[in-house]
Amino acid sequence: MKTSIATVSVSGTLRDKLEAIAAAGFDGVEIFEQDFIADEGSPRDVGNMIRDHGLEVTLFQPFRDFEGLPGGLRDKAFDRALRKFDVMQELGTDMVLFCSTVHPQALGGIDRAADDFAQLGELAAERGIRVGYEALAWGRYVNDHRDAWEIVRRADHPNIGVILDSFHTLGRGIDPETIRRIPGDRIFFVQLADAPRIDMDLLYWSRHFRNMPGEGDLPVRDFMRAVTATGYSGPISLEIFNDQFRGSSTRQVARDGHRSLIALMDDVRRAEPALTVDLPQMPARQKPEGVAFIEFASRGEDAQALAAQLGALGFERAGHHRNKRVTLFQQGDIRIVLNEETEGHAAHAWNARGTTVCDIGLATASAADTLARATALGSEPFAQPIGPGELDIPAIRGLSGSVLHFLDDQSGLEGVWQQEFGAGAAVPGAGLTRVDHIAQTMSYEDMLSWTLFYTTLFETEKSPMVDVFDPDGLVRSQVVASPGGDLRITLNGADSHRTLAGSFLAETFGASVQHLAMATEDIFSTLDALIARGFEPLRMPRNYYDDLAARFDIAPDLLERMRERGILYDEDGAARFFQCYSRSFAGGVFFEIVQRLNGYRGYGAANAPFRIAAQKRLRRGKGIPAR
Numbered sequence: 001m002k003t004s005i006a007t008v009s010v011s012g013t014l015r016d017k018l019e020a021i022a023a024a025g026f027d028g029v030e031i032f033e034q035d036f037i038a039d040e041g042s043p044r045d046v047g048n049m050i051r052d053h054g055l056e057v058t059l060f061q062p063f064r065d066f067e068g069l070p071g072g073l074r075d076k077a078f079d080r081a082l083r084k085f086d087v088m089q090e091l092g093t094d095m096v097l098f099c100s101t102v103h104p105q106a107l108g109g110i111d112r113a114a115d116d117f118a119q120l121g122e123l124a125a126e127r128g129i130r131v132g133y134e135a136l137a138w139g140r141y142v143n144d145h146r147d148a149w150e151i152v153r154r155a156d157h158p159n160i161g162v163i164l165d166s167f168h169t170l171g172r173g174i175d176p177e178t179i180r181r182i183p184g185d186r187i188f189f190v191q192l193a194d195a196p197r198i199d200m201d202l203l204y205w206s207r208h209f210r211n212m213p214g215e216g217d218l219p220v221r222d223f224m225r226a227v228t229a230t231g232y233s234g235p236i237s238l239e240i241f242n243d244q245f246r247g248s249s250t251r252q253v254a255r256d257g258h259r260s261l262i263a264l265m266d267d268v269r270r271a272e273p274a275l276t277v278d279l280p281q282m283p284a285r286q287k288p289e290g291v292a293f294i295e296f297a298s299r300g301e302d303a304q305a306l307a308a309q310l311g312a313l314g315f316e317r318a319g320h321h322r323n324k325r326v327t328l329f330q331q332g333d334i335r336i337v338l339n340e341e342t343e344g345h346a347a348h349a350w351n352a353r354g355t356t357v358c359d360i361g362l363a364t365a366s367a368a369d370t371l372a373r374a375t376a377l378g379s380e381p382f383a384q385p386i387g388p389g390e391l392d393i394p395a396i397r398g399l400s401g402s403v404l405h406f407l408d409d410q411s412g413l414e415g416v417w418q419q420e421f422g423a424g425a426a427v428p429g430a431g432l433t434r435v436d437h438i439a440q441t442m443s444y445e446d447m448l449s450w451t452l453f454y455t456t457l458f459e460t461e462k463s464p465m466v467d468v469f470d471p472d473g474l475v476r477s478q479v480v481a482s483p484g485g486d487l488r489i490t491l492n493g494a495d496s497h498r499t500l501a502g503s504f505l506a507e508t509f510g511a512s513v514q515h516l517a518m519a520t521e522d523i524f525s526t527l528d529a530l531i532a533r534g535f536e537p538l539r540m541p542r543n544y545y546d547d548l549a550a551r552f553d554i555a556p557d558l559l560e561r562m563r564e565r566g567i568l569y570d571e572d573g574a575a576r577f578f579q580c581y582s583r584s585f586a587g588g589v590f591f592e593i594v595q596r597l598n599g600y601r602g603y604g605a606a607n608a609p610f611r612i613a614a615q616k617r618l619r620r621g622k623g624i625p626a627r
């Protein structure tokens, strides 16, 4: 399987693009004429530059408005095609994309178009060029791959084939199963793109909102299964027009693209075991089994304040690391590690961002398999020198400078607490039992990268994106969660530094974990125990509770008990949700305590604007008094 990407999919100059594309691991590039015209090099120079990067030119595109033209216009179209063939030969590629015409003077008719392509096939054959015909979703006469295939079939020329593009097929809602009827050797090239489901003009949707397979909502996997079933074995190429990507990190978008292709083809292989997909073996998506630990990097007074906050939250010191200035705090199944080392990853994280979550440990069935899949998808393994008596725990570098460790039972890695920290039995504390969810913040343009990262590595599902209104702007929020809820991550994309999420990003220079939510079976008794230990919940104004009383059927005394403890509420049918927030501490991080009842699956999104407003009031020194 050759992987390829159209140069338009990433930002930068042609040289920047080629560097990033090669570094991400692609085999080839589709060259867009526009890219090419903008470069000062001749077609031959550009071709050489591409090959110098170890890439091949898989396709030259686009050639528009060729077929169905009358008289002199038709002669001109053939003349234009010959000129482009010259460019291709200089560039060093034999494949060109012709997309279905939108020319106002073009005439319809399958046979007319087939005749044009049959004649073009002769000219292409003389030069060893292959012409692929693509049905644009908004083509004037041909907007369906079945019609494009019929034209190619009737043209009946070995140098004329069909090009399939998942956006054009799936964007119009055409059943991808129909692709199985096309012989694989007549499919010359396959382009892939996903897109979020937005009801809008097809052309505009295509030119601005395409994204990587798995980042959107289209059934790209079904499309690719059908393509693979035909026996097609040519390049699989990303053709992504996305306004956000044009402004994003060239390298990150290229890496995401490669990750999406590898994960997609791995899915296809698993779904169609009878087919041979030429792809290195990798373990399947891993089932997350929970959050094993959260590690903070901190120092000095901030570290003391964090330790005090953890104490107020019911955590106890369960052990000290045998070789390092690292303390383990524990309560129920929650382990929080406070790292005050002056060397290594935590020290770097602290230098860059101040007090911050520098490492997350995730429990999986097999830590080794998780590492193998992550690296197959392009993640970089992470390792630090191992001290005496320390375990070698598989880890990778995540996004935004984060590190993820993977722990499992089968290889004894969960024994790390006993072995490295001398930690003993569980600590009941004040009733916090497990990590309910981790809330990560990133700039909006990086959100798709994070979603793709988690959904390709773990068995997780993503929720639709929702808007959260901060008094000073918009934050977009999306949940990635495993079906059983063992791993739940809320991703928050900030557009403006004026939002709470945006100012967190700006002040921490891009830290990701903004809050950590922990579950209790009884939020009232837990909070009473915490408040007795000095915990100060984030208070909500009386108006909030008046509104709750109007929206829900809550007994007045229950409402009053909630108000006294700063508890927020949501419900969804019979499912009910209580939540309470801590004040934020150094680095802008805060904690949340939640109680889910009757299978509540949300995160209290409706409460987010009120929570944010309360946090912002507190930042301005106008908090709500305890009673």
Ligand code: MG
Binding pocket: 134, 165, 191, 239
């Ligand atoms: Mg296309």
Ligand code: MG
Binding pocket: 437, 439, 490, 515, 517, 592, 603
């Ligand atoms: Mg939350």
